[in-house]
């Protein structure tokens with residue numbers, strides 16, 4: 054199997070129909086002004102005109118998933134006892150996610166280090182991750198909120214993907230990234246792609262050039278620790294935030310969850326649902342004490358986790374793919390780039406004995 058094939062634009066619908074015949078196919082679809090990932094409908098063309106409003110994270114990490122069912126029955130031999138029958142609910146089937154952008158699929162590499170690691174193996178996540186293939190679209194040009202290049206990525210980053218589609222004349226050069234991805238390319242609708250290799254390389258370089266110069270985030274982990282107790286700084290950074298949580302729910306690298314049991318009579322389900330660290334309730338303890346009582350504490354945690362604590366645990370890898378969704382979708386105009394830059398400025402100024410030099 055060739056590792057790069059040419060997919061003509063005219064064959065896209067037929068190829069998607071082919072993929073849908075053997076997998077659950079998930080594509081970006083327009084819903085009002087938003088573009089969100091959902092089941093493929095052959096009568097509606099996927100919307101790949103721009104990066105989706107929500108990332109594809111729910112395809113592997115659903116917003117709400119049933120992980121166990123249980124039934125309670127009275128022990129007929131001893132009515133003082135109740136017998137509980139539990140049944141684990143594991144994900145099944147295989148799926149292909151078509152049309153995510155590189156930042157959206159790269160988000161799963163952040164999850165992999167947490168959910169599929171020697172220290173912790175999350176069977177629900179791993180089962181879905183291993184049975185989900187990503188056919189990702191390289192970007193032609195960066196948007197104003199994109200900063201994938203700040204975090205070591207770029208508009209044609211294939212990490213987390215199985216196939217990368219690079220736009221070329223009349224279609225895409227489909228680059229097989231994984232063995233399973235290369236298998237998806239063994240369709241008569243695709244033809245050998247060597248002659249498009251030069252054009253694809255130029256398209257990737259052009260997209261990279263559309264990004265402005267990258268900030269150097271190497272000092273960020275230490276700087277965020279240096280300003281950890283500086284609540285005047287965090288109060289200022291969080292002043293506009295209304296704690297809506299849009300930034301976390303739309304983030305391809307946020308992975309906090311909650312576990313609840315939903316009972317109906319003598320039976321019920323154990324559910325895992327996304328949680329949101331920007332909410333007051335996230336760390337509220339049963340005693341009423343809350344270790345993160347203000348939005349300043351919560352924003353500090355969100356930024357600190359992505360740019361300092363996570364890199365500290367995972368060999369320097371930043372837990373942000375630079376997609377800019379939190380910037381584009383924040384109703385209050387909070388910009389995570391400016392906060393990280395301001396923290397670095399603040400820490401540097403503090404080392405130099407002055408506290409005024411600062412970005413935001």
Ligand code: SF4
Nearest residue numbers: 294295297298300383
């Ligand atoms: S989207 Fe903006 S306003 Fe909403 S919680 Fe995030 S930072 Fe705050």
Ligand code: SF4
Nearest residue numbers: 304373374376377379
């Ligand atoms: S923190 Fe913002 S820019 Fe970074 S991955 Fe999440 S939504 Fe994207």
